[in-house]
Amino acid sequence: MRLTDLQRDFLGWLASGDDEAAARLPLADPRGLRVYQNNYRGALMACLAESFPQTLLWLGEAAFEGAAARHIDRVPPSSWTLDDYARDFPESLCEDYPYDQEVGELARIELALSQTFIAADARPLQLDQMAHVDWDRAILQTIPALVILPLQTNAADIWIALAEDLPPPATQWAKAQSPLLVWRLDALCRLRSIDADEAAMLACMADGVPFADLCATAIAQWGEEEGLTRTGQGLSRWVGDGLITVLEQ
Amino acid sequence: MPAPRFGLGLRKPHYADFLASPQPVDFIEVISENFMIPGGRPREILRHMRETYPVALHGVSMSVGSADGLRGDYLARLRALVEEIDPFIISDHLCWTRHGAHNSHDLLPLPYTDEALDVVCANVARAQDALGRKMLIENPSSYIAFADSDMSEWDFLTRLTERTGCGLLLDVNNIHVSATNHGFSSAAYLAGVPFDHVEQIHLAGHTRSDDLLIDTHDQPVPDPVWALLRVALARAPGAAVMIERDDAIPPLPDLLAELTIARAIASEVACPCA
Numbered sequence: 354m355r356l357t358d359l360q361r362d363f364l365g366w367l368a369s370g371d372d373e374a375a376a377r378l379p380l381a382d383p384r385g386l387r388v389y390q391n392n393y394r395g396a397l398m399a400c401l402a403e404s405f406p407q408t409l410l411w412l413g414e415a416a417f418e419g420a421a422a423r424h425i426d427r428v429p430p431s432s433w434t435l436d437d438y439a440r441d442f443p444e445s446l447c448e449d450y451p452y453d454q455e456v457g458e459l460a461r462i463e464l465a466l467s468q469t470f471i472a473a474d475a476r477p478l479q480l481d482q483m484a485h486v487d488w489d490r491a492i493l494q495t496i497p498a499l500v501i502l503p504l505q506t507n508a509a510d511i512w513i514a515l516a517e518d519l520p521p522p523a524t525q526w527a528k529a530q531s532p533l534l535v536w537r538l539d540a541l542c543r544l545r546s547i548d549a550d551e552a553a554m555l556a557c558m559a560d561g562v563p564f565a566d567l568c569a570t571a572i573a574q575w576g577e578e579e580g581l582t583r584t585g586q587g588l589s590r591w592v593g594d595g596l597i598t599v600l601e602q
Numbered sequence: 603m604p605a606p607r608f609g610l611g612l613r614k615p616h617y618a619d620f621l622a623s624p625q626p627v628d629f630i631e632v633i634s635e636n637f638m639i640p641g642g643r644p645r646e647i648l649r650h651m652r653e654t655y656p657v658a659l660h661g662v663s664m665s666v667g668s669a670d671g672l673r674g675d676y677l678a679r680l681r682a683l684v685e686e687i688d689p690f691i692i693s694d695h696l697c698w699t700r701h702g703a704h705n706s707h708d709l710l711p712l713p714y715t716d717e718a719l720d721v722v723c724a725n726v727a728r729a730q731d732a733l734g735r736k737m738l739i740e741n742p743s744s745y746i747a748f749a750d751s752d753m754s755e756w757d758f759l760t761r762l763t764e765r766t767g768c769g770l771l772l773d774v775n776n777i778h779v780s781a782t783n784h785g786f787s788s789a790a791y792l793a794g795v796p797f798d799h800v801e802q803i804h805l806a807g808h809t810r811s812d813d814l815l816i817d818t819h820d821q822p823v824p825d826p827v828w829a830l831l832r833v834a835l836a837r838a839p840g841a842a843v844m845i846e847r848d849d850a851i852p853p854l855p856d857l858l859a860e861l862t863i864a865r866a867i868a869s870e871v872a873c874p875c876a
Contacts, residue, residue: 354750356717357669360701360710367706379713385745385783385814392708433663433676433700434635435707474641497640540643 354379367393368429397425397438404439404467407515408446408459420449436471439464455524458508465500465535466542472498477538477595492600494561498537499596501552503530509546538595554587561600606656606690607868608861609844617647619854624654626858629690631658631844637687638679648687658691658802658842659683660771663705666725666739667698667712677732684733691802691842693738693771694729696722696759713748714758719765722758726766738801740771743779743808743817755780756794763799770796772838773804774830775823775846779815788830797837805831805864806846820849823860831864835871843868 354362359379366374367389375386401421402409409417424445430438443464447457475496478486507525514521532552535544547555554567571580591597606629612620619625630651637648651657661680664672684692697709712718730737739762741755753761759770772795781788805828807821823845835841843864845857 355669356713356715356721357701359713359748360669360698363710364701364704364706368704379749381747381749381751382784383746388745388811388814388816389706389708389710393706396707429703430705430707431703432705433673434638438707471639471642471644474646498642537642540646 364429368426394422394425396435397430398422400435400438401442404436405442405460405463407512408456408463410515411459411511411521412456420446423449436467439467453524454526455506455508455511458502458504458506459512461502461504462508462512462533462535462544465502466544469498469500469535469537469542472496472537474498475598478592478597478599480589480592482599483592486599487601488564490601491564492561493558493564493567493597494600495555495558495597496536496595499555500535501547501555502533502535503552504533505530509533509544513544536594536596543594550583551587554584555591555596558597605840606842607840608865609655609658609842610857610861611660611844611846611848612651613848613851615851616854616857620651621647625854627655627861629656629658629842629844631660631691631846634659634661634680634683634692634694635663638676638683652687656690657687658693658844659687659689660740661692661694662709663699663707664694664725664729665697665699666694666722666729667696667710667718668700668725669698669721670701672725672728673700677729681733684735691738691771692733692735693740693802695740695742696755696762697742709742711742711744711746711748712758714751714753714755716752719753719758719761722762723765726762726768730766730768736767736769738769738771740773740804741776741780743773743776743783743815745783745814745816747784754786754791754794756791760794760796763796768799769801770799771802771804772800772834772841773806774834775804775806775808775827776817777830778826779808779817782815788826789833792830792833792837795834795837797834800834800838800841802842802844803831803834803838804844804846805860818849819846822856823863828863828867832867832871835868839868839872 362377370390398421424442428441443457443460446460450456477496505527507522511521532547533544534547568584571584575583609627609629609631612630612632632648637645639645695709698712699706699710726737741759777788777791781791805823806819807823808815809818809821845860847857
């Protein structure tokens with residue numbers, strides 16, 4: 354059997370666990386096959402449990418393991434790193450729990466925390482550097498370790514309660530999406546709810562935007578006085594939270 | 603400067619110990635993939651550790667046995683880490699983990715055939731070119747054997763070193779596990795190893811499950827593995843020796859005590875009259 358065919362068939366058997374597929378493998382001694390099957394599913398199950406600890410608590414162990422097992426059956430791992438296997442699990446949970454939207458949102462929060470934890474480093478603008486910035490030429494960009502999640506439920510409050518070992522609140526649904534900001538500051542991941550206007554301003558800085566354009570957009574939306582006030586207040590908070598870097602033209 | 607000799611695999615439960623004060627190890631080994639990330643605290647810790655300790659990068663996902671070759675994005679990430687950390691050893695396993703887009707995240711065994719040897723040699727050569735460094739390849743533990751294997755694992759490794767110039771990372775626990783599972787002699791294995799190419803030795807523990815030994819890295823190094831270390835060090839006296847513990851990780855002093863045993867064995871082998 355050619356090596357490429359053997360490897361294709363072996364992975365097919367790992368994913369399916371099918372006895373007929375195992376019987377087709379050209380083995381001299383098949384006794385240890387179960388070890389590989391256990392390793393494969395065990396590693397993926399452990400990855401999901403470690404990546405989504407509060408989602409596991411919210412669902413309960415049996416329900417979480419059931420959802421994880423269905424995900425493992427549906428989605429074979431494709432990345433070189435096991436950590437990436439967590440990436441698609443929130444979508445699977447949304448499919449599994451279409452009427453319990455907080456489940457998928459809890460998982461999205463945990464995925465965002467994992468992603469920001471290892472996102473690229475940056476040198477965020479410091480408050481004491483603001484006086485030295487040429488604001489007419491400055492381009493503002495959000496740090497790589499920043500994610501904005503549009504949430505429809507109080508999943509953030511549930512996550513915080515579970516993480517602090519407190520009784521979680523009952524699920525509540527919002528009429529409008531409530532954005533949640535997740536970011537890393539000083540090696541620690543943080544989160545806070547923001548309003549739609551702040552979410553839009555942060556989103557427009559993701560690829561870098563001249564500060565002058567940011568002000569012009571705010572003035573167009575809220576008028577000169579309120580637009581500049583909002584931009585100034587936002588800028589002060591974003592710098593305090595370590596959310597933005599400055600690239601000068 | 604003498605080559606680092608005795609080290610530990612650095613794992614999360616021991617970060618605080620290593621950050622708090624210098625530990626009596628000559629080097630640390632880390633799992634490469636855990637640090638092939640864009641940034642954040644893990645990479646910061648590794649940079650910090652590198653200021654104090656020589657570092658060995660030990661990979662689990664290069665997949666040198668993949669029939670469809672290596673992934674360029676993987677090599678690029680590993681090269682970036684190598685350039686930043688300047689490890690004294692870069693290693694991975696004689697195994698395959700991936701085919702096409704499907705990754706197993708397990709160290710899967712190869713049939714020991716001429717075709718597989720051609721594949722592994724081509725992949726190791728490509729990796730060494732991409733990294734600009736020699737690699738060490740580790741003998742795996744295995745639980746199955748293939749009907750069409752036509753050479754022993756040690757012959758396969760010998761021919762691999764001859765064709766690619768790579769070095770060997772000899773895991774003596776893996777030898778014991780595979781020898782027990784497949785019914786061959788550990789002594790015969792060691793007799794066939796090209797020790798001129800052995801630059802590092804791994805020590806670990808295992809678990810028995812029914813009729814198989816499983817390479818779990820969750821137990822202290824057992825006596826049969828210490829015995830193999832003694833034989834290996836007699837043939838490769840300059841090899842760097844380290845202990846791998848990946849599960850049921852004990853307090854750091856427990857692992858340092860095991861490392862003291864390894865140092866004592868090395869001393870006895872170097873000077874048997876002492």
